[in-house]
Amino acid sequence: MDKETLRFEEAMSNLEQIVQKLETGDVPLEEAITLYKKGMELSAYCHGKLQDAEQQLISIIDKDGNKTPFDPAKGLENNE
Known part of the structure; x- marks a missing residue:
């Protein structure tokens, strides 16, 4: 699994x-264990x-590069 390119x-x-x-x-036990491990990694x-x-x-x-919490009640215009 190439995590760099995996979407x-x-x-x-x-x-x-x-x-x-x-x-x-x-699924045979050995394969099930391998699949389980891969599934956990993907999860x-x-x-x-x-x-x-x-x-x-x-x-x-914002336009100055500062992070501000987004308040959905205020909308984007009050956060810019």
Whole structure:
């Protein structure tokens, strides 16, 4: 898994495929363990990407380069 070029959507798709394989129950134990480990890595990667996106959404960088919390009730015009 090349995390440098892996997009969130690709990681989620890979994770869904792993879950489907594991849910069938037809996977040999060794392969199941390998799939589980890869699934955990993908899950952590996706979680990190979501946290990064959340941080970007809750703060705005104004025209002077300062980060300010975003208040959806005020809208963008009061944060600029």
